Amino acid sequence: MATKPHADTRLxxxxxxxIADLNGTKTQAEIAAEAGFxxxxxxxxxxxxxxxxxxxxxxxxxxALECDPAFLLRLTMEQSLGVTAAKAVGEIFGxxxxxxxxxxxxxxxxxxxxxxxxxxxxxxxxLREIFGR
Amino acid sequence: xxxxxxxxxxxxPIGLVLPKPExxxxxxxxxSWIRFLRALSDGSDPAPSLAxxxxxxxALGETCxxxxxxxxxxxxxxxxxx
Numbered sequence: 001m002a003t004k005p006h007a008d009t010r011l012x013x014x015x016x017x018x019i020a021d022l023n024g025t026k027t028q029a030e031i032a033a034e035a036g037f038x039x040x041x042x043x044x045x046x047x048x049x050x051x052x053x054x055x056x057x058x059x060x061x062x063x064a065l066e067c068d069p070a071f072l073l074r075l076t077m078e079q080s081l082g083v084t085a086a087k088a089v090g091e092i093f094g095x096x097x098x099x100x101x102x103x104x105x106x107x108x109x110x111x112x113x114x115x116x117x118x119x120x121x122x123x124x125x126x127l128r129e130i131f132g133r
Numbered sequence: 134x135x136x137x138x139x140x141x142x143x144x145x146p147i148g149l150v151l152p153k154p155e156x157x158x159x160x161x162x163x164x165s166w167i168r169f170l171r172a173l174s175d176g177s178d179p180a181p182s183l184a185x186x187x188x189x190x191x192a193l194g195e196t197c198x199x200x201x202x203x204x205x206x207x208x209x210x211x212x213x214x215x
Contacts, residue, residue: 054188068178069177074173074176080142080147081142085142097167100179100180101178102176103181104166104181105159107161112193119162119165119169122192126191127185127189127192130187131174
């Protein structure tokens with residue numbers, strides 16, 4: 001059995017990145033305490049992928065990592081359920097919008113004059129260009 | 134209010150209590166935009182940067198205006214186009 005079964009998940013990479021980003025502002029031990037982990041090593045285990053993040057820890061950890069809780073929830077669901085199952089849950093229940101996504105929607109509404117524009121082939125092509133895809 | 138459901142996973146069924154989705158006010162078209170942006174960004178949740186907003190506005194037929202200092206700044210559509 002793999003000792004780090006979750007090492008390749010986006011959640012493990014994201015948590016590592018956020019802790020690195022917060023370096024100088026707060027320590028990993030402080031983040032762990034703020035997130036409610038009794039054992040600070042849990043964060044190291046999440047970062048390395050040897051354990052996964054429990055769904056019920058998302059709100060507190062998002063606060064401690066100063067990141068969007070909806071985004072962290074999405075990554076945690078992916079890690080817990082697998083990418084495909086998480087997509088299925090999202091299809092049925094909806095996936096909460098992040099603050100950035102709410103801004104996107106506001107921009108689209110504003111730019112279109114609230115006309116509820118379809119995502120046309122032209123729009124897709126333009127966005128692909130910008131994202132380099 | 135939260136909703137609960139049982140979801141089958143590779144390791145068996147689990148119960149999930151999810152927060153109420155904050156998308157009830159989104160149209161199907163808006164959901165399509167969000168899904169496409171998520172796919173394009175590999176789920177990295179990018180903020181709507183100036184370049185990205187300009188691309189959207191260009192795609193939607195809006196215009197941007199170049200201003201001083203070599204910076205591109207978008208004219209506020211509310212102020213300029215309304």
